[in-house]
Each structure stands twice: as C-alpha cells, then as structure tokens.
Amino acid sequence: MQAVGNKASQEEGRGTGRDALSLALRADGIGTSVHFKPLHLFRWYQERLGFSKGQFPVAERCFEETLSLPIYPDLADSDQDLITERIRHIWSAIVPVGPASYRASSLWNTPVRPSSWLAAQRTARSQISARGT
DSSP: OOOOOOOHHHHHHHTTTHHHHHHHHTTTTOBBOOOOOEEEEEGGHHHHHHHOOOOOOHHHHHHHHHHHHHOTTTHHHHHHHHHHHHHHHHHHHGGEEEEEHHHOOTTTOOOOOHHHHHHHHHHHHHHHHHTTT
C-alpha cells in the first residue's frame, strides 16, 4: 500500500487526512460518507438568514474532520475488525504528522464495536437512573 498522507498535504488544509483516509478505504472496497454539514454553510441559510462561512469555526472544523464509517445492524464482527484494521494501517501513514495525543489515545488501540458502545450507554443510563437524576 502506498502512503496516503504526508506532512505537506497535512499543512495545506484541514480535512486532508479525512479525505485521504476516505479514498484509501474506498480503494479497499469500504464505503464512507461525509454527513452533518453545518447549516450555516447551506446557501438557503446564507441567503435568507445572512450566515456565512467562518461564523462557526468549531462546527466547520468538526465537519471538515469527520468521516462516517459503515454501520448497520447486519455488519458482521469480522467486517468491523477488517474496517478497524484497515483504518489503523492507513491512519498510521497519516497521523505521524498530527498531534501526539492522537497516537497515544487508549481509544485508538481499543477496538470498539457499536454493540459494545450501546452496552456502555445502557449501563451509564441505568447508573444515572439508579441515582435518581
């Protein structure tokens, strides 16, 4: 596999790592999408309400850096493992130029499946309910 990111492309602008990851996953037959565009970037809101790019920089940064991965009820554990492995492999070519906190993250080294995330959410909700809050 060829490298999908380098320091020069990372410095050119935000979203480059996301786009490189998306293209590399697509080459591996793994579809991704970009969702949740901030409302102020839509022409309708700009024309009617006067919004413009730059008014909500945090929302714009989140949009530029977020990638939707495959998720659906019948996604097999083996497919989740494959997607995770491919992301780790591809991301390792992109992230070394990024903040060290990305590489040191314990979450990065822990496979998280949607089912385990949902179980954690249920546990948290039951603990909150038990406290009466």
